[in-house]
Amino acid sequence: MLMNIIKQLRSLSKTIMKNILDKNKKKQSMRNVYGETLALFGEKRQDIVVMDADLSCSTKTNIFAKKFKERFFNVGIAEQNLITQACGLSLAGKKVYVSSFAMFATGRAWEQIRNTLCYNNLDVKIVATHCGLTVGEDGASHQALEDIAIMKAIPNIMIYSPSDAYETKKILEFSLTYDFPMYIRLSRCDVYDVFTYENINFDPYKAQIIKKGNDATIISTGEFTYNALETASILKEEYNIDLEVMHIGMLKPIDKESIINCAKKQKTIFTLENHSIIGGLGSSVCNVVCASDYPCRVIKFGVNDTFGQSGTPDELLEFYNLTPGQIANEIKKYLV
Amino acid sequence: MLKNEVCLSVEEKQKLKMMARCIRLDILKMVYSAKSGHIGGAFSSVELLLTLFFKSLNHKKCDDESYKKRDRFILSKGHASALYYAVLAQFGYISKDELLTFRQLGSKLQGHPSKKFLNCVEVSTGSLGQGLSIANGIALGLKLDKNETSKVFVLLGDGELQEGNIWEAIMSAGHNKLNNVIAIVDKNDLQIDGKTDDVMSLSDLASKFKSFDWNVYEIDGHNFDSIYNAYEEAKLSKEKPCCIIANTKKGYGVSFMNNNKDWHGKAPDVNEYNKAIEELK
Ligand SMILES: Cc1ncc(C[n+]2csc(CCOP(=O)(O)OP(=O)(O)O)c2C)c(N)n1
Ligand SMILES: [Mg+2]
Numbered sequence: 318m319l320m321n322i323i324k325q326l327r328s329l330s331k332t333i334m335k336n337i338l339d340k341n342k343k344k345q346s347m348r349n350v351y352g353e354t355l356a357l358f359g360e361k362r363q364d365i366v367v368m369d370a371d372l373s374c375s376t377k378t379n380i381f382a383k384k385f386k387e388r389f390f391n392v393g394i395a396e397q398n399l400i401t402q403a404c405g406l407s408l409a410g411k412k413v414y415v416s417s418f419a420m421f422a423t424g425r426a427w428e429q430i431r432n433t434l435c436y437n438n439l440d441v442k443i444v445a446t447h448c449g450l451t452v453g454e455d456g457a458s459h460q461a462l463e464d465i466a467i468m469k470a471i472p473n474i475m476i477y478s479p480s481d482a483y484e485t486k487k488i489l490e491f492s493l494t495y496d497f498p499m500y501i502r503l504s505r506c507d508v509y510d511v512f513t514y515e516n517i518n519f520d521p522y523k524a525q526i527i528k529k530g531n532d533a534t535i536i537s538t539g540e541f542t543y544n545a546l547e548t549a550s551i552l553k554e555e556y557n558i559d560l561e562v563m564h565i566g567m568l569k570p571i572d573k574e575s576i577i578n579c580a581k582k583q584k585t586i587f588t589l590e591n592h593s594i595i596g597g598l599g600s601s602v603c604n605v606v607c608a609s610d611y612p613c614r615v616i617k618f619g620v621n622d623t624f625g626q627s628g629t630p631d632e633l634l635e636f637y638n639l640t641p642g643q644i645a646n647e648i649k650k651y652l653v
Numbered sequence: 654m655l656k657n658e659v660c661l662s663v664e665e666k667q668k669l670k671m672m673a674r675c676i677r678l679d680i681l682k683m684v685y686s687a688k689s690g691h692i693g694g695a696f697s698s699v700e701l702l703l704t705l706f707f708k709s710l711n712h713k714k715c716d717d718e719s720y721k722k723r724d725r726f727i728l729s730k731g732h733a734s735a736l737y738y739a740v741l742a743q744f745g746y747i748s749k750d751e752l753l754t755f756r757q758l759g760s761k762l763q764g765h766p767s768k769k770f771l772n773c774v775e776v777s778t779g780s781l782g783q784g785l786s787i788a789n790g791i792a793l794g795l796k797l798d799k800n801e802t803s804k805v806f807v808l809l810g811d812g813e814l815q816e817g818n819i820w821e822a823i824m825s826a827g828h829n830k831l832n833n834v835i836a837i838v839d840k841n842d843l844q845i846d847g848k849t850d851d852v853m854s855l856s857d858l859a860s861k862f863k864s865f866d867w868n869v870y871e872i873d874g875h876n877f878d879s880i881y882n883a884y885e886e887a888k889l890s891k892e893k894p895c896c897i898i899a900n901t902k903k904g905y906g907v908s909f910m911n912n913n914k915d916w917h918g919k920a921p922d923v924n925e926y927n928k929a930i931e932e933l934k
Contacts, residue, residue: 371812371844371845371846371852371853372845373846375845391846391853392815392853393844393849393852394782394815394816394844394853395815421780424780425780425782454689454690454756454764455689455764456756456765456767457763457765457767457769457779458779459765459779624769626763626767626770627756627763627764628757628758632758633758636759
């Protein structure tokens, strides 16, 4: 009986995997979804104001700007002004969405974010695009690999890293109902859907187990959750290893309970993120596991304390040992 | 306005013209083959950077002594990297063949100039707004070392001037009387989202610099004589930093790119590429 259920579950998870990993499926742009969603919000709510720092064509806030000219402010190439002026607008009763590249939005304006935005706990949403290595050819100066770490260190800010276009839309809808600082981290490249099923009810605070597995768990965030699924499928096909894949969009506050549940049942947890292994998802998972009653090994995959460089996103993943094949190989070593 | 007129010879001007054309062709080829990069802001600064390397910047580094006495150049608008590399190739710092590795994995020619990958780069850039302040620091260091010879040139975008860090640096250079700092502003009146005047106007830029105790020269940034004159005049400054506001056209040199914001950061397709090559030949 039990075996049957497990079998059924297995085959179900297999078809889901197949569905998810179907390469003929179209990729979608998180950035477009962001711009279009903002424009919808603008219709619904008069108090919404959007700001950008000379990157509206890339961040797609230009979609909002075209419709609501009077509620869009481009501060020019001035990210510090972007943040503090948004804070002012929020103090004047507006709900403000600001955008730039992840590097400049969080990096250039860090202290403004800490002392004005977060200390005053204001309703400003920083929605930054071009995170991580997948920025590609622009190289190290534009590849934000530390943004989660530096945002995470600040009290009061919620941090979310969606895996696909669907989830991007969902977290934006949630942001309408949440009146405090948020950092939402989007990618430059179009991404495959991870969440395609109506039956997945979105709870922004909860980790999602996207694929079940008994041998170990990989916890991932952002666009790399798709890569985690690919990794799992390689491990299954080539080594018959059953890797559970858990996606955590909400990096702060993080879903401790789900992480502890993993630690309870697994000997090893792997983490995967398009970010430095210092201060990102992996570090948060370690913190939770260390403080729990369930000692377990945590192995972090991400950029290993180094700067990026120019290259295509695919080449960069390979150079930094982050392709699903390379990760599967590493994981296998820990499980035999 | 200029006290000491200097002149380029007819041959020099011919040579410069020819080199400028080569450089634009190289930039085009690099961005085309990399399938990404920034043509507009590279083309607007071709004459500015070429004249600097050809005439005014002492970039010879024969031995330790001359290395110390060299002038420094900082590409604060780091996205014009293709231009920088094409110029460096003209002056033998990198090989012509290397140009086509632009933006590829492991290349010395990173998307934005990187000291880590290419050691003739004085400092890595790419994040806008920091170059002038870096230049000030180098200039102060040179003064501490009693080096009265070396100048620090820095090339800035006009949109870049919107950064707060720039205005902190403008104030600081004036305050410290950094006569060894020469800021060149590529005033092409465009940035990514449109006209600088529409996005965030710089208004009367010359008066702004002047009110921070700078010398200001306004020139045609595509005219070799004006550029050369401004550089040489600026080098003679006794107690003020100098700003050269160079009026340029973004995408200058190719008709359909000229003064067109759409050519800030995209690669041409094969038709556009062939058309541009045809125009530049
Ligand atoms: C701090 C920072 N913010 C944003 C960017 C993205 N960016 C690259 S180029 C550019 C526009 C530059 O305009 P301008 O300075 O006028 O240069 P040009 O017109 O000469 O290309 C922007 C916003 C950046 N590189 N650095
Ligand atoms: Mg400009």
